Amino acid sequence: MTKDAGIPAWFELTTPDDAKAQAFYAATIGWTIAPSGMAEHGEYLIATAPDGAAVAGIMTPAPGAPSLSGWSIYFGTPDVDAAAAKVRDLGGSIPVAPMDIPGVGRFAIAADPQGVGFLLMTGESSDPSTAFAQGTQHGHGVWVELATPDPDGALAFYGALFGWTREGAMPMGPMGDYVFLGSGEARPGAVMSSTTTGAPARWNWYAYVPDIDAAIAAATDLGGTLLQGPDPIPGGDYSANVGDTSGAQIGLVGPRTTAVT
Structure with a gap:
């Protein structure tokens, strides 16, 4: 997953009804949506573009689990912990401190000085993210x-x-x-x-x-x-x-x- 600072690395929907969301986005955007296949991720769904690239996640979080509502964006960074510290230094906040996602990487939930939420991500893999691809790639x-x-x-x-x-x-x-x-x-x-x-x-x-x-x-x-x-x-x-x-x-x-x- 990309570690380039500021490049969108993943998109994620937090929804109260993942079944309706699955049907909606499959029809609207043309994604194939299926469980992640990793037991430690629970019922997390992966949205895949027609070219086979993973683009987004869909989840209904457990009570008390850290998340942002609606659609949110993970921005790549080479070092989540350093980026989180910089967010605070620049007047933003870190509602959820850096933590690991097994098999994926390390992330944090952040908010800018105006209170707008976003996420920081450093992926475990050195492979580039497939979520963001400017051009005409269907579903990206x-x-x-x-x-x-x-x-x-x-x-x-x-x-x-x-x-x-x-x-x-x-x-x-x-x-x-x-x-x-x-x-x-x-x-x-x-x-x-x-x-x-x-x-x-x-x-x-x-x-x-x-x-x-x-x-x-x-x-x-x-x-x-x-x-x-x-x-x-x-x-x-x-x-x-x-x-x-x-x-x-x-x-x-x-x-x-x-x-x-």
Whole structure:
């Protein structure tokens, strides 16, 4: 699993109904979802893209077990313990201190100075993570997005933590700038104001689908909600956000395969 600082390494859904979630995401994104096969992980489910790559986990945590609600993002780091200490030094917090996941790696639950939660991960394996692959790989994460009440403060925090740099911005008028993030040669996502856009203050992520209208239709047919889109984005694709049957939000990116009049 990738240990590159700031690169998304895994996505995880905490849900009250893993059976409904399994059906919803299999139909909406096209994942194959099955138990992890590791007894020590309990009933943890693994979502696999059509190319066979593991992308995300789905779980219903036991009472008192550490987790974030809805969808959350694990960001890679070479040293979880050092990164957790740096989070605190930069004004963030560590609600769950670093601990080991047998057979997977070491993780911690963190929150930035604005209170937005995320996770840190150092994988046991030297193999690169397969969860995040920008491009047109069906079912993979292709973009991450932070909505925050303090974009400048967040940029300073994550820049110091992960080495991210500001790589241009897209003006959105009175809603402010949509600021693109850089991590070495990677461009994993963007930051925007939750105050001016009205978006919930949170980390969001986008999965690639081959037909965004079909994905939205599958989501709404199964009781999900279309929250935004589909809207055109640079490069010719469209973006949308949907809520699943338990209210968890996820982003979708993909083409429209049928002309819309």
